[in-house]
Amino acid sequence: MDSIQRSTNAFIQLGKFLSQFSTDGIQKDNSIPFNDLFFDGFKHQIKIAEESNSWFTKNNILFALQNWSQALTEQNINQWIQGANIGKNKRKKIAIIMAGNIPLVGFHDFISVLMAGHAVVVKQSSNDKHLLPFLAKYLEYVLPEWKGQITFTENTLQNYDAVIATGSNNTARYFDYYFKDKPNIIRKNRNSVAVLSGKESAEDLEQLGNDIFTYFGLGCRSVSKLFVPKEYNFDSFFKGMYSKRDIINNAKYANNYDYNKAVYLMSEFDILENGFLMIKEDQSYASPIATVFYEYYENDEALKEKLKKDQEKIQCLVAKNFSTQQISFGKTQAPNLWDYADGINTLDFLGNL
Secondary structure (H helix, E strand, O other): OOHHHHHHHHHHHHHHHHOOEEOOEEOOOOOOOOHHHHHHHHHHHHHHHHHHOOOOOHHHHHHHHHHHHHHOOHHHHHHHHOOOOOOOOOOOEEEEEOOOOOOOOOHHHHHHHHHOOOEEEEEOOOOOOOHHHHHHHHHHHHOHHHOOOEEEOOOOOOOOOEEEEEOOHHHHHHHHHHOOOOOEEEEOOOEEEEEOOOOOOHHHHHHHHHHHHHHHHOOOOOEEEEEEEOOOOOHHHHHHHHHHHHHHHOHHHHHHHHHHHHHHHHOOOOEEEOOOOEEEEOOOOOOOOOEEEEEEEOOHHHHHHHHHHOHHHEEEEEOOOOOOOOEOOOOOOOOOOOOOHHHOOHHHHHHOO
């Protein structure tokens, strides 16, 4: 069995391990290899992750784990790596600098490096440092040849051949300078947008609520901006959001809502709100927590031109019958393995080093 097949089998096994942790509950499956060693320990890591970061609610962590479990199937992995130029080059050491905005946000980069046959050294965000090292340990049991190929560090990165770094627009400038002599992928801030026509069904708008509120809107795949036609009636939009009203019971979210609302009111900005979400007309793509910006558009063609011009600011486009690039309502937070961040094919980058 070649190394790619062994890696594939290991990730399928990890997917099965993660299938025990979902938003429906945590249920032990005694047929999962090494479960006696890892199941209770991972349950504990979920608890610690939740306690260490107020944005990482148990439900959000389980949602992330459930999505990864559904992604790591034999069919999905084979489709992902089909035609990829991996496993042929000499093993290199790849540094990954991870963000910490949502649970396991750097996991795709991590599995990409291992799948490409390279060693990985990970510098995690302090906001998300509990789940991945434990899953890496599980992978080392499933595929012992990965022992020694996975390193976590809190120190300055040294002795690496290429780097994948994700951060804000400010840190990206630092990354660009610091890593200019190494092959790199540097990711900056991006946000996701939804294009509404006014013809959306109640179900479409309720699904859009998932794109807006999952992970409290902290992900780059979270919709933070709406494009709406002139004279758009926001009543149906707010009706669609209503099923997410319990989000205001999260103290940190509620504090952000109250603070941002006070700022808007003192600044005499026009806002519409429903007790847990504010919408404000604004040209920007990145909106504060508990706020979604909106902008009017004249016609589809003009909007397509604008979105093309701004494509480096946009991660996902949610719409219906608008663009070949669109994602269906409710689907932004469940990407496929081949849905690459910023549209940059990580496997190609790693395969060509």
